[in-house]
Amino acid sequence: xxxxxxxxxxxxxxxxxxxxxxxxxxxxxxxxxxxxxxxxxxxxxxxxxxxxxxxxxxxxxxxxxxxxxxxxxxxxxxxxxxxxxxxxxxxxxxxxxxxxxxxxxxxxxxxxxxxxxxxxxxxxxxxxxxxxxxxxxxxxxxxxxxxxxxxxxxxxxxxxxxxxxxxxxxxxxxxxxxxxxxxxxxxxxxxxxxxxxxxxxxxxxxxxxxxxxxxxxxxxxxxxxxxxxxxxxxxxxxxxxxxxxxxxxxxxxxxxxxxxxxxxxxxxxxxxxxxxxxxxxxxxxxxxxxxxxxxxxxxxxxxxxxxxxxxxxxxxxxxxxxxxxxxxxxxxxxxxxxxxxxxxxxxxxxxxxxxxxxxxxxxxxxxxxxxxxxxxxxxxxxxxxxxxxxxxxxxxxxxxxxxxxxxxxxxxxxxxxxxxxxxxxxxxxxxxxxxxxxxxxxxxxxxxxxxxxxxxxxxxxxxxxxxxxxxxxxxxxxxxxxxxxxxxxxxxxxxxxxxxxxxxxxxxxxxxxxxxxxxxxxxxxxxxxxxxxxxxxxxxxxxxxxxxxxxxxxxxxxxxxxxxxxxxxxxxxxxxxxxxxxxxxxxxxxxxxxxxxxxxxxxxxxxxxxxxxxxxxxxxxxxxxxxxxxxxxxxxxxxxxxxxxxxxxxxxxxxxxxxxxxxxxxxxxxxxxxxxxxxxxxxxxxxxxxxxxxxxxxxx
Ligand code: ADP
Ligand code: MG
Numbered sequence: 001x002x003x004x005x006x007x008x009x010x011x012x013x014x015x016x017x018x019x020x021x022x023x024x025x026x027x028x029x030x031x032x033x034x035x036x037x038x039x040x041x042x043x044x045x046x047x048x049x050x051x052x053x054x055x056x057x058x059x060x061x062x063x064x065x066x067x068x069x070x071x072x073x074x075x076x077x078x079x080x081x082x083x084x085x086x087x088x089x090x091x092x093x094x095x096x097x098x099x100x101x102x103x104x105x106x107x108x109x110x111x112x113x114x115x116x117x118x119x120x121x122x123x124x125x126x127x128x129x130x131x132x133x134x135x136x137x138x139x140x141x142x143x144x145x146x147x148x149x150x151x152x153x154x155x156x157x158x159x160x161x162x163x164x165x166x167x168x169x170x171x172x173x174x175x176x177x178x179x180x181x182x183x184x185x186x187x188x189x190x191x192x193x194x195x196x197x198x199x200x201x202x203x204x205x206x207x208x209x210x211x212x213x214x215x216x217x218x219x220x221x222x223x224x225x226x227x228x229x230x231x232x233x234x235x236x237x238x239x240x241x242x243x244x245x246x247x248x249x250x251x252x253x254x255x256x257x258x259x260x261x262x263x264x265x266x267x268x269x270x271x272x273x274x275x276x277x278x279x280x281x282x283x284x285x286x287x288x289x290x291x292x293x294x295x296x297x298x299x300x301x302x303x304x305x306x307x308x309x310x311x312x313x314x315x316x317x318x319x320x321x322x323x324x325x326x327x328x329x330x331x332x333x334x335x336x337x338x339x340x341x342x343x344x345x346x347x348x349x350x351x352x353x354x355x356x357x358x359x360x361x362x363x364x365x366x367x368x369x370x371x372x373x374x375x376x377x378x379x380x381x382x383x384x385x386x387x388x389x390x391x392x393x394x395x396x397x398x399x400x401x402x403x404x405x406x407x408x409x410x411x412x413x414x415x416x417x418x419x420x421x422x423x424x425x426x427x428x429x430x431x432x433x434x435x436x437x438x439x440x441x442x443x444x445x446x447x448x449x450x451x452x453x454x455x456x457x458x459x460x461x462x463x464x465x466x467x468x469x470x471x472x473x474x475x476x477x478x479x480x481x482x483x484x485x486x487x488x489x490x491x492x493x494x495x496x497x498x499x500x501x502x503x504x505x506x507x508x509x510x511x512x513x514x515x516x517x518x519x520x521x522x523x524x525x526x527x528x529x530x531x532x533x534x535x536x537x538x539x540x541x542x543x544x545x546x547x548x549x550x551x552x553x554x555x556x557x558x559x560x561x562x563x564x565x566x567x568x569x570x571x572x573x574x575x576x577x578x579x580x581x582x583x584x585x586x587x588x589x590x591x592x593x594x595x596x597x598x599x600x601x602x603x604x605x606x607x608x609x610x611x612x613x614x615x616x617x618x619x620x621x622x623x624x625x626x627x628x629x630x631x632x633x634x635x636x637x638x639x640x641x642x643x644x645x646x647x648x649x650x651x652x653x654x655x656x657x658x659x660x661x662x663x664x665x666x667x668x669x670x671x672x673x674x675x676x677x678x679x680x681x682x683x684x685x686x687x688x689x690x691x692x693x694x695x696x697x698x699x700x
Contacts (some may be wrong), residue, residue: 005179006034014174023163027155027509036175037183039168040207040223040647041150047118048147054091056127064118065089066137069111074102085109087117087129088497094121095128109134116140118149133166148210181205186226186685188678191663198222206649211275221656224648228660230689233682239292239442248290248420249393254282255316257347258309265344266305273448274302281310281422282442285394291420294434297446298618299426299582300453306446307396308338310422315347315374318392320421322376324383326399328528329535333557334398352378352387355528381658385443391418399425426582427575428440428618430439430626453649456585458593458613460569469594471513473563477517477544481589482561486580488571489549490522497549498525504567505547518543552574559587569595569612570605574625577612604628 010030011021024030030039045146051063067089075084083105085096096117098105114137119129185192185200192199198206198218206219270278277295284291297303311321323338325331335351342349350364350373367373371390376382423441434443461469473483485508487501505521512519520534520543538546539558546561550572564584569577577595585591595609611624648656667679674683 006032006037006183008033010036013178015171019161020163023158023161027158028153032314033179035176036171037179037204038646039152039172039635040425042153043151044148044210045151046147046213047116047149048212050116052091053087053089053094053127054097056094056121058123059120062118062120064116066114066116067116069096071111072109074104074110091648094126096132097128097130099130114138117630129144138198147212148216150208150210167499176205176208185681187229188667188680188682191229191667191676195225195659195663197225200226213524220647224271224656225651225660227645227648228653228657229664230685232661232664233655233668233686234689236661236668240668248285248288249317249319249391249417250288251282251285251313251317251319251393251420253316256312256314257312259347260311260345261309261341265341265656267341268450270305271302271448271450272484273297273446274306276392277446278309280442284442285310285313285420286356290418291422292441292443293420293422294443295422295424295446296428296434296443296570297424297426298428298449299579300449300586301426301446302400302450303335303424303426303446304337305341307398307422307424308341309378311375311394312347312394313420314393317393319391320368320371320374320389321377321394321396322378322382322389322392323396323398325377327336327378329531330398331379332532337557338375338377341476347374348372349375349377352381353528354378354381356381394422395419396422396424399427426579428622430619430622433626452588453585454588454590455616456564456581456591456593458581458595458616460595460597460609460613463596463598466596469565469596472592472594473545474512476563476592477512481563482538482541482543482558483545483563483565483581484561484583485545485547485565485567487547487549487567498523500550500568501547508545512545517545519545522546522548524549557586558583560589562587562589564591564593565596566594567596568598569609570597570601572608574608574611574621574628577608578618581612581616622671 009021010016010024010032013020013033013036016024024036028035028039030036045062047064049064051060051065053065056063065087067087069085070088070093071086073084075082080099081102083098084104087094087096112480115134116137117129117132117134119132121129123125150165150169152165154165154168155162158164181201181204183201183204187197187200191197197203198215198221200222203219203222206215207223210216210219213651277297281291281293281295284293295303295306307323311323314321323334325334331351331353335349339349348367350367352361352364356364364373364376365386365388366375366388368389376387376389379388476483485504487497487504489497489501501523505519509519518537522531522534526534534543534546537543538561541560561584564581566572566577566580572580581593584593593612595612597605597609600611607624607628611621613622650657667674667682670676671679674686
């Protein structure tokens, strides 16, 4: 089958017509034959089995029965009419019931002719089935499908307008008739053979009209593999060609700044993991190709120092570096922290955020352009077009999950040669997801915490235990510790949340009166300078309690804070809870995280709370999160087109993903240009893929 033919507009398919074509376009994005072909069923109903009426049980779900309608009547009850048919087979009788479309049923239903009916049964003084799917036995036998019946994705509008599952099924049959069911094979004979994959045409017919469960499973495997294989192929090819084509600035020397810092100013010994990661970064930046690396490390694992030392390498090679953070508070903290570490060195560093005054901004722009400034720390403001570097060699982005891919690439266009890019994230991403999302980035992991850290103790307490919690907090403060109390702030219910925060603040003020206790408060409605002022008081230890919304979520570093109380913890997602908890446990003291909730908890909330109490390992938590929420809801994945998978499932099809990645790498390593004859199909498909955005537009 020629690919062109599959690009025929869906209007041309017999049985579609203009009205249905519009609906298919609007509701399911089906524009062409190909789009319809790639509308994969969500699930399948087992129609291999035929029940007898005498076999029905109250617990049976969907059943299929052969029998005849012997009688039809209208029954009225409380002003509502329903149409009731008596349906018999040789073993007994039951009722079929319709609440709508009486006229149509009366006209089309054939009395005393054998039908196959399908649907859910109900039991009330006998079995009945409401709105059964019905097909004359003779037509049923002629139909293409025999065994597993596909259930296609649908929308309310589609079913209201009569495009039922059955109609879609009929259209699919028509499509196979018109195309002859022969489609272009997209995988090489070698792959098909080695992995024992079902050929393309066979897979497509079996995904839509499976003969049996075994064939269906093979068809699904083949199509999932294909989908993941081409995504991986694309990512890996991009990564390989970036390395080849996208020249970066080779940082050839480890010079004065790095060495001086390492010898004289490093405040502690680096952990093994920090050393390893630094080596990986140095190797990348020392090569003539651009670095594109993701640095993953749990909260508190010490990414900042790695960032700083990478920037010193840039400076050693006469380049500038920038560090971009997602919030003003974080940018400020990074700036303060870095400035302190660089206190005795001749490195110029400045901060640029949305609230930098214009006069200072102008001065900054000047210094950047003439190369006086070595390091620029800031927020998104750094990405603005006005901000021009003299020679930006390294751009570090902290806390990736707040940054879109588009923003990442914005940094590329700040120079003729793109700077090396290091993306740091404290949100551990499960490997499967990382492979799919960041397959084009190399990944470094800091999987070791600095020595001497005591694991944070996490407990779950109900609101009615609040007084005990307050008593505990008083004890900790007496020992000289500081405490965070965090309230949710969720946009939809902002007003209410804000009130909760203020009520909470007042009750805390009552429980912890001045002058013995000092309290800071930080929330999103405050002016930046007030936030900074309050934050600062807490950082300097002038206040013992920080009442805040999640603005303090990421990055804030106050080692003396040892208690994190999270109010309405059931309302937070797992990764957010983990981030918040990461604000404590940064010093040598034992730290605590207290999750406060009411008594009413959903199952998912319970799982989240239990997971938090059971482990401090961010990767473990991320795996649970992925299972609970699915990849689309994980932070930062929304923008990613990669996850619009049609048939594969990142969580469930982990093994297929691994296989797909393995074979994509193998294929490209052996034949980087896909030039060999045996890879002709893959090359063809890959080239088609480059033209279209949606992978499934070419994989047929
Ligand atoms: P994160 O990875 O969350 O950004 P930070 O870089 O803020 O972590 O580091 C957390 C804390 O650990 C900081 O106080 C930092 O000074 C300290 N730290 C980092 N690396 C080490 C180390 N190798 N030994 C001891 N302390 C370290
Ligand atoms: Mg950090």
